[in-house]
Amino acid sequence: MGAVRRIDAARAGRPGPATADPIVQVRGITKRYGSTEALKDVDVDVPRGKLTTLLGPSGCGKTTLLKIVAGLLDATAGEVLVNGKPISGPGPERAFVFQDFALMPWATVITNVAFGLEMRGVPKAERLETARHCIREVGLAGFEDRYPHELSGGMRQRVGLARALAVSADVLLLDEPFSAVDEQTRRKFQEDLLRLRHQENKTFLFVTHSIEEAVYLSDAIVMLSRRPGRVNRIIEPAIDRSGSPDEIRRDRHYLDTVEEIWHSLRDFVE
Amino acid sequence: MTLFGVRVPMMASLILWCVLWEIVGRLDLIFLVPPFTAVLAAAWELVNTGTFQRATVTTLWAFFVGMGFAIAVGVPVGLLMGRVPAADRLLGMWVNVFVSAPLSALVPVLMILLGMGETTVVATVFLFAVWIIVLDTRAGVQHVPASLLEMARSYGAGRWRTLTRIVILSALPEILAGIRLGMIRGVKGVVIGQLLISIIGYGELFELYSRNFLMEQFWALTILLFAFAMLVAEGVGMLEKKIEYYAGVRQ
Amino acid sequence: MSSNVHSPGAAAAAVSGRPGRALARAAGALVGGPMLWRLASVALFCLTWEVAGRIPVSYAFPTFGATAAAFAAMVADGSLPAAFAVTLLPLVIGVTLSAVLGVGIGVLMGLRRGAEWIAAPVFIVLQAAPMAALIPLVTFVYGIGLTSKVLAVCLLALPVIALNGYKAVRNVNPSLLAMARSFLASPWQRVVRIILPDASPVIFAGLRLGVSAGFIGVILAELLITPTGIGDLITYHRSIANYAEMYASIASIIVFSAVTLAVLQTVEVALFRPEKKGT
Numbered sequence: 001m002g003a004v005r006r007i008d009a010a011r012a013g014r015p016g017p018a019t020a021d022p023i024v025q026v027r028g029i030t031k032r033y034g035s036t037e038a039l040k041d042v043d044v045d046v047p048r049g050k051l052t053t054l055l056g057p058s059g060c061g062k063t064t065l066l067k068i069v070a071g072l073l074d075a076t077a078g079e080v081l082v083n084g085k086p087i088s089g090p091g092p093e094r095a096f097v098f099q100d101f102a103l104m105p106w107a108t109v110i111t112n113v114a115f116g117l118e119m120r121g122v123p124k125a126e127r128l129e130t131a132r133h134c135i136r137e138v139g140l141a142g143f144e145d146r147y148p149h150e151l152s153g154g155m156r157q158r159v160g161l162a163r164a165l166a167v168s169a170d171v172l173l174l175d176e177p178f179s180a181v182d183e184q185t186r187r188k189f190q191e192d193l194l195r196l197r198h199q200e201n202k203t204f205l206f207v208t209h210s211i212e213e214a215v216y217l218s219d220a221i222v223m224l225s226r227r228p229g230r231v232n233r234i235i236e237p238a239i240d241r242s243g244s245p246d247e248i249r250r251d252r253h254y255l256d257t258v259e260e261i262w263h264s265l266r267d268f269v270e
Numbered sequence: 271m272t273l274f275g276v277r278v279p280m281m282a283s284l285i286l287w288c289v290l291w292e293i294v295g296r297l298d299l300i301f302l303v304p305p306f307t308a309v310l311a312a313a314w315e316l317v318n319t320g321t322f323q324r325a326t327v328t329t330l331w332a333f334f335v336g337m338g339f340a341i342a343v344g345v346p347v348g349l350l351m352g353r354v355p356a357a358d359r360l361l362g363m364w365v366n367v368f369v370s371a372p373l374s375a376l377v378p379v380l381m382i383l384l385g386m387g388e389t390t391v392v393a394t395v396f397l398f399a400v401w402i403i404v405l406d407t408r409a410g411v412q413h414v415p416a417s418l419l420e421m422a423r424s425y426g427a428g429r430w431r432t433l434t435r436i437v438i439l440s441a442l443p444e445i446l447a448g449i450r451l452g453m454i455r456g457v458k459g460v461v462i463g464q465l466l467i468s469i470i471g472y473g474e475l476f477e478l479y480s481r482n483f484l485m486e487q488f489w490a491l492t493i494l495l496f497a498f499a500m501l502v503a504e505g506v507g508m509l510e511k512k513i514e515y516y517a518g519v520r521q
Numbered sequence: 522m523s524s525n526v527h528s529p530g531a532a533a534a535a536v537s538g539r540p541g542r543a544l545a546r547a548a549g550a551l552v553g554g555p556m557l558w559r560l561a562s563v564a565l566f567c568l569t570w571e572v573a574g575r576i577p578v579s580y581a582f583p584t585f586g587a588t589a590a591a592f593a594a595m596v597a598d599g600s601l602p603a604a605f606a607v608t609l610l611p612l613v614i615g616v617t618l619s620a621v622l623g624v625g626i627g628v629l630m631g632l633r634r635g636a637e638w639i640a641a642p643v644f645i646v647l648q649a650a651p652m653a654a655l656i657p658l659v660t661f662v663y664g665i666g667l668t669s670k671v672l673a674v675c676l677l678a679l680p681v682i683a684l685n686g687y688k689a690v691r692n693v694n695p696s697l698l699a700m701a702r703s704f705l706a707s708p709w710q711r712v713v714r715i716i717l718p719d720a721s722p723v724i725f726a727g728l729r730l731g732v733s734a735g736f737i738g739v740i741l742a743e744l745l746i747t748p749t750g751i752g753d754l755i756t757y758h759r760s761i762a763n764y765a766e767m768y769a770s771i772a773s774i775i776v777f778s779a780v781t782l783a784v785l786q787t788v789e790v791a792l793f794r795p796e797k798k799g800t
């Protein structure tokens with residue numbers, strides 16, 4: 001119970017950054033696939049420069065919501081604003097990291113990473129330069145000329161991340177990027193993501209079904225209910241991330257928050 | 271495809287092509303193409319003649335006997351190849367050669383070995399159909415999940431029961447797919463065999479019509495054959511769908 | 522408790538399974554690579570043929586040795602190479618034509634709903650249908666020359682090539698398409714950079730099937746209507762009861778088509794399947 005209060009207090013204690021400077025605003029989004037209603041009247045504000053997580057059980061519409069924000073899917077009702085302007089499709093200010101990596105198997109790592117720049121008409125020398133930089137950034141230096149099938153799952157997702165970084169979009173949309181990699185890689189990845197978030201002044205909208213991951217990474221957690229997905233509540237963990245990863249994972253506040261979310265999710269599961 | 275907001279099923283465009291055929295036929299541009307309705311009329315007449323009915327019986331008999339042999343041989347050989355690596359290595363190459371070889375070149379051999387009769391047509395059907403059945407059965411057996419085989423072993427199933435209770439059932443979708451493809455090839459085989467022998471079944475009729483420039487009858491026979499081929503393919507396809515559900519579960 | 526109940530059976534299965542597998546492993550280690558197996562396979566085939574010819578199963582069934590000798594003689598006197606040249610010309614022309622047309626139509630059907638609606642059912646019917654029945658008709662129009670043979674090849678090769686192209690494009694990885702869209706690829710860029718590369722293995726496999734169908738078509742045309750090339754060799758030697766020569770012609774065209782298709786398959790793996798190379 002103590003955790004609840006602390007979270008709520010944390011939330012009340014701040015002037016609510018969610019409304020201060022939202023870069024992405026989701027307004028009344030409803031999505032139906034035929035007769036199944038995947039999302040119902042969802043409102044979310046994604047604060048600029050923060051990492052916001054969409055958390056919810058499988059099939060609650062997380063991917064659907066993220067793809068609507070990406071402009072890959074059309075909503076049945078409602079609209080998405082980016083920088084205050086309604087979107088009508090994918091745009092240069094958003095980049096997507098896919099759950100199944102979506103790498104071109106016939107192309108090398110560097111060609112894959114440079115793909116977004118190529119589509120934007122960036123000259124070859126320049127885009128290879130940028131791609132090389134981003135490959136180094138995600139820790140894949142030396143693998144530029146390999147093919148995706150020569151890489152492990154974790155490395156493939158790094159390629160996907162580098163590709164999204166390369167186009168220097170303001171918002172990175174990540175759909176369960178670590179779900180297809182093993183636990184060790186996943187942890188390493190999470191730390192890299194935290195580091196990247198501090199280095200680059202980017203906004204992250206992140207989908208996961210792992211409570212620990214959400215609490216560990218996020219500034220704000222948007223909890224979605226079961227299908228049809230609706231915003232159940234928004235939690236701002238406010239974890240002190242100055243310590244080492246191990247210290248954070250043993251931190252009382254971290255553990256309490258995980259526990260708290262688990263309790264409130266359990267009501268849906270049953 | 272939607273037209274004016276109404277979904278038009280894909281096969282409906284065949285009607286359009288038939289109409290086009292009718293128009294070309296009516297215009298009398300090419301003597302080879304009589305109007306579609308005339309062909310249909312000829313088909314109706316044809317179906318009611320004794321020669322056609324006898325030819326159909328001959329053809330169907332050759333087709334089904336040949337297919338029966340192809341399944342009776344193809345499935346066990348495929349099972350053997352899937353289960354026994356040595357058999358796979360010895361036979362694999364030849365199955366792969368014959369599945370895409372110009373088997374039409376072998377029909378003359380069959381003609382001198384088996385005579386100019388129905389046996390040769392049966393053998394042609396067998397030869398056209400059997401290889402793909404072997405290949406698909408083998409693929410099905412090799413795709414049986416290792417965990418299922420281990421499960422059977424851990425519960426004490428012997429070789430025979432593993433084969434009958436696990437392997438064959440698990441490979442059934444692929445086996446049926448092989449039989450369907452085999453049937454499509456078998457129809458081609460029966461036609462090629464009869465065309466080359468040209469004194470029995472539809473082959474004789476084709477020979478008769480094309481020698482005497484009876485275009486309406488020629489097309490009528492072709493259409494009936496095509497319809498039969500589609501019917502066979504669809505029939506097995508439907509059977510396949512019935513068990514498709516566990517092809518999905520199996521993965 | 523339950524493990525106690527089941528373990529005897531499992532042990533028995535393991536014991537009964539082991540000798541066979543151990544034997545196979547030992548044999549594998551002894552005999553070694555796939556090349557040796559292939560040689561053994563060929564040797565077994567030839568041996569069976571030789572024995573069947575020696576019995577003989579039929580007066581019209583020459584031994585393998587006699588057939589090989591006939592093959593050598595026909596290569597030496599130039600009749601076999603000449604026949605091959607005559608047979609391969611329409612095959613190459615027909616397959617090239619079908620490839621250009623078929624891939625074009627197939628890709629168009631995959632990309633455009635309208636084209637799909639109009640054309641796909643026709644090709645579905647044509648692929649399932651015994652197109653060989655139409656070969657006699659072709660002779661009516663074009664006589665017994667090269668054109669007829671080319672058309673016979675196209676008749677059989679075009680449907681399978683077009684259908685493969687169509688299926689290849691329709692089954693492009695949707696995730697890659699979404700990726701291209703999200704990185705702002707134009708429709709044209711999507712076709713050129715994603716759809717065609719992703720579809721090309723299946724398109725190429727269709728070409729291979731087309732070549733295989735083309736072989737059937739050209740031989741059939743030669744046997745049925747235009748007595749030239751390999752088909753003529755087969756018919757001629759059969760008519761004068763030169764069975765060894767007849768078998769040699771047939772075996773040579775079958776081996777030739779098998780080698781051609783194997784080469785195409787190797788090219789396919791080398792070109793399109795980086796993930797399958799070296800495994």
Ligand SMILES: Nc1ncnc2c1ncn2[C@@H]1O[C@H](COP(=O)(O)OP(=O)(O)O)[C@@H](O)[C@H]1O
Nearest residue numbers: 033036038057058059060061062063064065227
């Ligand atoms: N293309 C689709 N057609 C029909 N239903 C879909 C489709 N995509 C997703 N759904 C349904 O919508 C719901 C939400 O899916 P999704 O957004 O993928 O959930 P999540 O990512 O949270 O697991 C699920 O119940 C799923 O079955």
Ligand SMILES: [Mg+2]
Nearest residue numbers: 062063064176
């Ligand atoms: Mg999802």
